[in-house]
Amino acid sequence: MTCQDVERLLSQYVDGDLDAAAQAAVSSHIATCAACRALADDLTRVRNAARALGPVAPPDHIWLEIAGQIRLGDHPTPAAAPPAAPRPASTAWQWIGLAAGLVLVTLVAYLVMHLRTPQTPGTTTAGNGAATGSVESVAQELSMALEHYDKAIAQLELLAKNNDGTIDATTAATLQHNLSVIDQAIAESRAALAADPQSQPALDSLIDALRSKVGVLQTTVALMNEIRRGNQEGAARVAAGAGKS
Amino acid sequence: LTDAIDDEPIAAGTGTMRSVVDRVDLERGLATLPPGCRTVFVLHDVEGLEHREIAELLGISDGTSKSQLHKARFRLRATLAAQPAGARGQER
Numbered sequence: 001m002t003c004q005d006v007e008r009l010l011s012q013y014v015d016g017d018l019d020a021a022a023q024a025a026v027s028s029h030i031a032t033c034a035a036c037r038a039l040a041d042d043l044t045r046v047r048n049a050a051r052a053l054g055p056v057a058p059p060d061h062i063w064l065e066i067a068g069q070i071r072l073g074d075h076p077t078p079a080a081a082p083p084a085a086p087r088p089a090s091t092a093w094q095w096i097g098l099a100a101g102l103v104l105v106t107l108v109a110y111l112v113m114h115l116r117t118p119q120t121p122g123t124t125t126a127g128n129g130a131a132t133g134s135v136e137s138v139a140q141e142l143s144m145a146l147e148h149y150d151k152a153i154a155q156l157e158l159l160a161k162n163n164d165g166t167i168d169a170t171t172a173a174t175l176q177h178n179l180s181v182i183d184q185a186i187a188e189s190r191a192a193l194a195a196d197p198q199s200q201p202a203l204d205s206l207i208d209a210l211r212s213k214v215g216v217l218q219t220t221v222a223l224m225n226e227i228r229r230g231n232q233e234g235a236a237r238v239a240a241g242a243g244k245s
Numbered sequence: 246l247t248d249a250i251d252d253e254p255i256a257a258g259t260g261t262m263r264s265v266v267d268r269v270d271l272e273r274g275l276a277t278l279p280p281g282c283r284t285v286f287v288l289h290d291v292e293g294l295e296h297r298e299i300a301e302l303l304g305i306s307d308g309t310s311k312s313q314l315h316k317a318r319f320r321l322r323a324t325l326a327a328q329p330a331g332a333r334g335q336e337r
Contacts, residue, residue: 011311017296
């Protein structure tokens with residue numbers, strides 16, 4: 001086994017993830033190779049240091065800044081009773097939420113962008129490629145966008161409600177309440193669109209509300225990632241830029 | 246997330262790490278990692294998830310999770326080895 005072979009397996013070796021034969025072969029090599037032994041020691045130190053990191057709590061002011069960036073609607077609604085949710089065993093669930101949320105938010109942003117492309121009212125699908133101008137295709141895209149959007153919201157709500165102490169309870173509640181105000185605007189727009197599916201103002205209003213919520217989600221996810229990475233400067237930069245879009 | 250997967254080749258590097266890894270240095274090193282391997286590294290090494298769990302959660306294969314962790318650790322090692330002793334005190 002060459003040093004190159006060992007190097008490829010070393011990360012798994014320090015975790016004891018290799019099969020017995022490979023584990024023994026690497027052990028045998030590093031017993032006689034100082035360079036590979038030093039590399040294995042370094043990887044072990046990196047892993048052990050990471051294990052000792054533990055959760056990084058975001059500072060309270062960051063969450064207040066997020067809440068302050070959220071555009072408040074004209075019709076505040078009483079905060080809905082939060083649904084019972086299982087308490088996460090570790091902050092891993094926050095990362096899962098962030099990862100899933102980021103993917104979903106990206107999807108929503110993509111779909112919303114496409115919905116915002118100029119659509120000529122009454123245009124038929126004839127000669128229009130992928131039928132982007134038909135009412136049916138718009139409705140279908142809108143339905144997909146809303147579905148992804150709802151999932152993204154659910155992820156964020158999990159983060160806010162399954163609070164294991166990382167997020168200050170008062171800030172989490174403020175954030176949740178403000179998000180519910182935007183939800184109200186979305187619900188009203190959806191109702192208007194349901195009553196009159198051809199209404200361009202209702203569609204514009206719904207898309208604007210969605211964009212507003214997507215913006216908040218993107219900012220929140222980006223901010224949490226910066227904080228989780230320990231990048232306070234990046235977090236402050238994201239928070240400062242949150243209201244500019 | 247698959248768009249964020251780091252598929253750049255990495256080298257072991259020749260630097261030498263200090264025997265004790267400073268927490269702040271590690272966090273700064275983490276901030277420089279590409280998103281894909283950073284996510285896997287945090288889930289595995291910080292949060293203690295298994296590759297199987299990470300693969301399921303992120304929609305990637307076990308092998309991808311392992312290779313991203315490998316890259317993250319090697320990149321972190323290179324970053325930490327490149328930092329001279331006392332680097333923290335010299336910054337900003």
